[in-house]
Structures are given as structure tokens and as C-alpha cells.
Amino acid sequence: MILLFVSLFSFSVNSNAKSITLGWAAWDPANALQELTKEFTAETGIEVNFEFVPWPNFADRMLNELNNKGKTFDLLIGDSQWIGAGAVYGHYVKLNDFFNKEGISMSDFSPATVYAYSTWPKGSENYYALPAMGDALAWAYRKDWFDRPELRSEFKKKHGYDLGVPANWNQLHDMCKFFQGREIDGQKRYGAAINTERGSEGITMGVTAAMYAWGMEYENPNKPYDMEGYFNSPQAVEAVEFYRKLYEDCAPPGHSDAYMVANLDAYKSGQVAFQMNWYAFWPGVSKEDSGGRVSGFFANPKQNVAAATLGGQGISVVKYSDKQDLALEYIKWFARPDVQQKWWDLGGYSCHNDVLNSPSFPTSTVYAQGFLDSMGIVKDFWQEPTFVELMLPMQEAIHDYVVNGKGTAKEALDKIIAEWVEVFEADGKL
Amino acid sequence: MSVKKKFKGLSDKAVGWLFIGPTVLLLLAINIYPLVYAIKMSFTNFYANKIGREPQFIGLKNYIKVLNKEAIWEKMQVTASFMFWTLLLQAIIGLGLALLLNKKFKGNELLTTLIVLPMMLSPAVVGVFWTYLYNPQVGLFNYVVNFFYDFGSFDMIGSSMLAPWSIVIVDTWMWTPFTMLICLAGLRSVPNYLYEAAEVDRASKWQQFIYITLPSVLPFLLLALLFRGIENFKMFDMVVELTSGGPGSATELASINLKREAFEKWKTGYSSAFAVILFVTIFGFGNVYVKVMNKIKER
Numbered sequence: 001m002i003l004l005f006v007s008l009f010s011f012s013v014n015s016n017a018k019s020i021t022l023g024w025a026a027w028d029p030a031n032a033l034q035e036l037t038k039e040f041t042a043e044t045g046i047e048v049n050f051e052f053v054p055w056p057n058f059a060d061r062m063l064n065e066l067n068n069k070g071k072t073f074d075l076l077i078g079d080s081q082w083i084g085a086g087a088v089y090g091h092y093v094k095l096n097d098f099f100n101k102e103g104i105s106m107s108d109f110s111p112a113t114v115y116a117y118s119t120w121p122k123g124s125e126n127y128y129a130l131p132a133m134g135d136a137l138a139w140a141y142r143k144d145w146f147d148r149p150e151l152r153s154e155f156k157k158k159h160g161y162d163l164g165v166p167a168n169w170n171q172l173h174d175m176c177k178f179f180q181g182r183e184i185d186g187q188k189r190y191g192a193a194i195n196t197e198r199g200s201e202g203i204t205m206g207v208t209a210a211m212y213a214w215g216m217e218y219e220n221p222n223k224p225y226d227m228e229g230y231f232n233s234p235q236a237v238e239a240v241e242f243y244r245k246l247y248e249d250c251a252p253p254g255h256s257d258a259y260m261v262a263n264l265d266a267y268k269s270g271q272v273a274f275q276m277n278w279y280a281f282w283p284g285v286s287k288e289d290s291g292g293r294v295s296g297f298f299a300n301p302k303q304n305v306a307a308a309t310l311g312g313q314g315i316s317v318v319k320y321s322d323k324q325d326l327a328l329e330y331i332k333w334f335a336r337p338d339v340q341q342k343w344w345d346l347g348g349y350s351c352h353n354d355v356l357n358s359p360s361f362p363t364s365t366v367y368a369q370g371f372l373d374s375m376g377i378v379k380d381f382w383q384e385p386t387f388v389e390l391m392l393p394m395q396e397a398i399h400d401y402v403v404n405g406k407g408t409a410k411e412a413l414d415k416i417i418a419e420w421v422e423v424f425e426a427d428g429k430l
Numbered sequence: 431m432s433v434k435k436k437f438k439g440l441s442d443k444a445v446g447w448l449f450i451g452p453t454v455l456l457l458l459a460i461n462i463y464p465l466v467y468a469i470k471m472s473f474t475n476f477y478a479n480k481i482g483r484e485p486q487f488i489g490l491k492n493y494i495k496v497l498n499k500e501a502i503w504e505k506m507q508v509t510a511s512f513m514f515w516t517l518l519l520q521a522i523i524g525l526g527l528a529l530l531l532n533k534k535f536k537g538n539e540l541l542t543t544l545i546v547l548p549m550m551l552s553p554a555v556v557g558v559f560w561t562y563l564y565n566p567q568v569g570l571f572n573y574v575v576n577f578f579y580d581f582g583s584f585d586m587i588g589s590s591m592l593a594p595w596s597i598v599i600v601d602t603w604m605w606t607p608f609t610m611l612i613c614l615a616g617l618r619s620v621p622n623y624l625y626e627a628a629e630v631d632r633a634s635k636w637q638q639f640i641y642i643t644l645p646s647v648l649p650f651l652l653l654a655l656l657f658r659g660i661e662n663f664k665m666f667d668m669v670v671e672l673t674s675g676g677p678g679s680a681t682e683l684a685s686i687n688l689k690r691e692a693f694e695k696w697k698t699g700y701s702s703a704f705a706v707i708l709f710v711t712i713f714g715f716g717n718v719y720v721k722v723m724n725k726i727k728e729r
Contacts, residue, residue: 060693254585400677406590
């Protein structure tokens with residue numbers, strides 16, 4: 001008995017000494033990463049424990065952990081917007097020396113992802129993360145419905161062009177409205193499941209997909225933090241008005257606080273013809289096509305310019321970890337081109353050029369070309385250390401206008417700017 | 431024997447302190463120290479997430495900012511409206527149910543158990559499952575309402591007009607049993623001879639209710655409403671799960687806004703000032719209320 005106890009105890013000590021914990025959001029790619037990581041453990045003997053937090057609590061949980069200098073996580077796959085806070089407040093380990101020592105070159109990764117997920121200040125050569133999961137907001141649609149001759153001819157008669165992948169947001173609206181309330185196979189269907197969530201970042205991610213396509217800029221490119229006339233430009237106002245129109249005309253009933261999962265549910269249950277969501281979900285959607293459902297995918301439509309909302313994350317080493325050396329070993333392994341290829345094969349979105357530039361990549365899945373197109377046109381929300389303070393007023397004001405129908409789009413954007421000015425002033429930026 | 435010897439020299443006062451000492455220490459550590467610390471922070475520009483930035487004393491600036499912020503007054507209005515309607519409905523329905531259950535009939539115990547079930551649930555769970563009940567496509571709530579009168583499709587939590595009512599309905603459903611139980615305790619404490627004397631004096635049922643039942647049960651009802659008032663002033667979990675404070679800010683209660691300022695925006699100094707203002711408000715109202723309640727009892 002004593003021997004058994006001693007051997008069990010020594011095993012647990014050993015396993016703790018050679019284990020690290022990785023934190024991420026609870027979603028499909030996290031499962032793929034867990035699968036992929038088995039190879040890392042087999043190669044190195046280092047156990048990797050995972051803690052996946054549901055999206056609505058992800059930012060709260062992780063940022064509280066970092067602010068409290070918690071040691072729960074050795075590695076963190078954090079949202080792109082966190083990079084500023086991670087660097088400025090010293091939560092993330094700066095990786096430049098490690099990259100140089102191990103011969104990891106950021107030029108091996110897609111430039112848009114390095115810029116968005118790794119650098120602070122933006123565009124500098126200070127790296128705080130390795131691009132881990134490329135992502136952008138895109139659209140899925142019911143290709144099987146689009147292919148029905150009777151629907152195609154009815155649509156063409158009404159709008160004068162073919163029912164298919166929309167070339168711009170006006171066409172997207174036409175198509176969504178075409179399906180709104182329509183009975184297909186004995187069931188009432190609706191237009192589009194779009195982001196309307198109030199609590200975290202949902203409606204902001206959704207409305208900016210329209211605002212970027214209309215050509216919105218957050219600030220004067222020649223005068224940082226000068227937002228007047230940029231963030232509330234006539235184009236930006238028009239985009240926000242359009243998003244409200246899309247919600248009013250095309251969303252299914254009760255879709256007033258919806259984000260990733262709610263959009264997926266609405267689509268999978270056959271309620272809607274379109275869903276707005278992240279590329280991360282497309283492998284699952286595509287794999288689960290059944291019962292006649294055939295899904296098509298396309299990048300965010302153009303309006304005045306081609307643009308898409310950036311998602312995705314980089315993987316960082318937490319400064320407060322006692323096992324930084326093991327965490328860095330994981331990053332070194334993860335950066336390898338062969339591992340990156342497996343990552344893509346398993347359903348993760350690699351940002352490595354060897355994977356993305358491979359001739360077979362665009363045809364490797366039905367959404368691969370869209371992903372490539374999107375990653376060339378992505379734009380992100382503020383990545384400032386104060387991004388949460390910047391996000392919350394936008395969530396409230398946009399939700400108030402789009403879902404609640406309160407005030408005008410211009411008033412909503414003006415209100416956001418006023419709040420943002422206050423945040424930047426408190427942060428010493430203005 | 432040795433214990434007896436050891437405590438032989440202790441006075442009654444010392445023994446008293448020995449008993450209440452741990453509680454006092456706990457209160458000081460858990461309630462008083464954080465309160466004093468929050469008051470101190472409320473005079474600074476402290477941000478808990480800005481590591482290495484020392485808080486600076488800024489006087490009453492945070493208080494002035496909170497009191498001058500239009501959005502704060504909107505949240506206070508939402509909170510006041512939520513409290514008014516929930517307390518009113520819980521008082522009326524709770525008293526009504528207590529009167530019903532005070533009668534002796536078959537199945538009384540079973541009915542009481544069923545009625546008190548909602549308040550045994552976790553508010554967060556209640557919030558989540560009512561989002562399903564309110565779903566305009568598959569929710570039971572819309573189906574039941576439309577069964578009695580066809581309003582067509584309506585979205586309880588997506589409409590700014592209906593969302594405030596959606597949280598009032600859920601809170602009333604959940605907490606009316608609490609008011610009912612307290613009122614029932616009050617009703618059962620009314621001596622029977624008062625009703626017998628009233629019968630002899632040929633008082634009608636209505637007169638018995640107005641002159642015997644209501645005055646007897648009123649202190650109990652007021653006590654229940656005091657507890658519910660304090661709870662609803664700081665209501666958070668159920669509403670967050672149900673509406674997230676939306677649509678827009680239609681159901682964003684003061685406590686939800688406080689949480690967002692304190693633990694999402696990390697404006698520690700500002701939110702401390704806001705918390706102190708809320709504390710003073712509820713403390714002031716509570717004191718006035720207790721004084722009124724005592725006067726009613728004395729009558």
C-alpha cells in the first residue's frame with residue numbers, strides 16, 4: 001500500500017513538473033488544437049492541460065486572471081484586441097529574443113495576422129504573440145435553396161439579377177428579404193442570422209462588418225485619436241442605418257441578443273438563409289451539412305470598399321507563469337510548418353505562409369478561398385490597452401439604435417465618440 | 431476542571447466579548463474594511479487594471495461625474511421603475527395568495543409547496559430558462575398569451591417597450607412566494623377571538639379584513655417588501671442572464687452598470703464613488719422605511 005501511495009505521489013509530482021496549462025475559448029478550433037497537441041506531448045513528454053471558457057465569459061475570465069497576475073495559465077490564446085493591454089501592462093512575455101534564438105521568423109506568417117495578433121505598438125517589430133488562429137467575419141448561405149429553379153426564377157424576375165453570392169450589401173439585403181417569411185418545404189424561413197449580442201462584443205463585430213465595407217475609419221490617419229468626421233462620417237452613418245434595416249427586415253423573430261452560437265443555431269435549425277459568423281465555425285458547418293442542406297460560404301461583401309471584420313488570436317506566454325520555458329517549447333513546436341499544416345487539416349486556421357501559399361490551399365475546402373480573400377482585407381477594432389472601455393459604449397449605443405430603435409445612427413456614433421474621447425483622455429492619449 | 435479554572439476569572443462582559451469577538455472581527459474584515467477602502471478609492475482616479483499607475487487624490491470629482499452623468503440617471507430610473515412594479519405586484523399577489531392559503535382546504539400543503547418552488551431556484555438559472563420561455567418562435571409565454579388574445583408575433587426581450595416588463599414578470603414570478611410566506615406567517619398570528627368578537631358585532635367580511643386582517647398583516651408585508659426592495663435594488667444575475675441589460679440600455683439596472691464600470695472598464699475610483707452613492711441611497715431609504723414601519727407597528 002505504502003509503495004503504491006509513494007509511486008502514485010511521485011507520478012503526480014512528475015506529471016505536474018512537466019505540464020502546462022493553455023487557456024482559450026470553448027469552440028470548435030479548441031477541440032482541434034487539443035487533438036493536435038497530443039503530438040506535442042508524444043514528442044516532448046510535456047502534458048498540456050486545457051481550460052476552455054465559453055465565449056460570453058471568455059474576456060472577463062481571462063482579463064481578470066491577467067489583471068490579478070494569476071498563474072493558472074502558462075499559455076493564452078487571447079483575442080487580437082488584448083495585445084495592447086498584454087504588452088503595456090506586462091501580462092505577456094515579449095517574444096523577440098526567443099524568436100531570434102529559435103530562428104522563428106515573423107515573415108513566415110501572413111503579414112495581416114502578424115500585424116493584428118502579434119505586434120504592439122501596431123506595426124512595430126515588438127512581438128508578444130505567435131499568430132495562432134486566423135479568422136474573419138464571413139457569411140454562410142443555404143446553397144441548396146439558392147439552387148432551386150423556382151426560387152431562382154422568382155428572384156430574377158423581381159430583382160433583375162441572379163440569386164447567388166451577393167456582390168455587395170444591397171444585394172445581400174435583397175436576398176435576405178427575399179427569404180424573410182417565405183415558406184420552404186412547409187416551414188417558415190427567415191433572411192439572416194446577424195450579430196446583435198449586447199453583453200460582450202457581438203453587435204460591434206457585426207455592425208463594423210458593414211461600416212468597414214462602407215469605408216469607415218476609426219481616426220484621422222494623420223492625427224491619431226481624432227475621430228470626428230471619420231468614425232461618424234456620412235458613410236459610417238449610412239452603414240449603421242443599413243445594418244438596422246438588415247436587422248428589421250431580415251432577422252428571425254427573437255434574434256435580438258444573438259452572437260456566434262445563436263447564429264449557428266438559427267442556421268442549423270433551418271430558420272435562415274444566411275448566417276454571419278467567424279470562419280472558425282465553417283469546418284463544423286460544412287461537415288454537418290445533412291438532410292439536403294448544402295452550405296456555401298463567402299467573404300464579407302464589398303460596398304464602397306472590400307473589407308472584413310478581423311477575428312482570430314495569437315498565442316502568448318503569460319508573464320506570471322512559473323513554466324515559461326515549457327510554454328516557449330510549445331510555441332517553438334507550434335510554429336513548425338509541418339505542425340501548421342496539420343493544424344489546418346484538423347480545422348484550425350493556420351497563418352503560416354507555407355500553408356496559405358500552397359497551390360492546393362484554395363481548393364482544399366469550400367471556404368479556403370474565402371478565407372484567403374478575407375485575410376487580405378481585414379480590419380480590427382481598437383487594440384488599445386483600454387479596448388474594453390472602448391468596446392462597452394459601442395455595444396450599448398449600437399444596440400440601442402439597431403435593436404432598440406432609439407435615436408439616429410449619427411447620434412449613436414456621436415455618443416460613442418464622446419465616450420471614447422473620455423477614455424483616451426483618461427489614458428493620457430488626448 | 432482545568433477549563434473551569436481558566437475561565438473562572440472572566441467577567442460576564444469578557445465572556446460576552448469572547449462570543450461576539452469572532453463575528454465582530456469577521457464583520458470588520460468582510461464588511462467594514464472594504465467599505466472604508468471603497469470610500470477611500472472613491473476620491474482617487476484609481477484603475478485596478480493599470481498596473482504600476484499610482485492612484486491620485488482627485489477630491490469629489492468622481493462624485494460630481496457620477497451625479498452629472500445623464501446615463502446614470504437613466505439607469506436609476508430603470509431601477510426605480512423595476513422596483514416599483516415588482517414590489518407593487520409582489521405585495522398584491524403575495525397577500526392574495528397568503529389569504530387563499532390561510533383557508534383550510536384539501537391540497538393546501540401541496541399548493542403551498544408548488545407556489546414556493548420558484549424562489550428556491552438560482553436567479554441565473556431562472557434568467558436562462560425564461561429566455562427560452564420568452565422566445566417568440568418556440569416560447570411558451572407567447573403561446574399562452576396568444577391563446578387568450580392573438581397579439582401576433584412579439585418579442586418580450588427584444589422590444590424596448592416590453593423588455594422592462596419581461597424582467598418585472600420574472601422577478602414577480604420568482605419572489606411573490608417570499609412575500610406570500612411572510613404574510614402567511616402574519617395571518618396565522620392573528621388571534622381567532624378577534625374575528626369571533628367581530629362576528630358578534632356583526633362586522634362584514636370586508637370590515638373584518640380592513641379592521642383586523644390588514645392592520646395585523648401590514649407590518650409583516652412591509653418587512654417582506656423591505657427585504658425585496660433591498661434585494662431588487664441590487665438585482666443583477668437574473669437580469670443579466672435574461673436581457674444583458676438590453677435592448678440597448680432599456681433594462682440596464684444601476685447594479686449592472688456598476689459591474690460594467692468596475693469590472694469591465696476597471697474604473698475603480700469612479701465605480702467606488704457610484705457604489706458609495708448607491709449605498710447611501712439604499713441606506714437612507716431603508717432607515718426612513720424602518721422608521722415608518724415602526725410607527726405603523728406602534729399604532
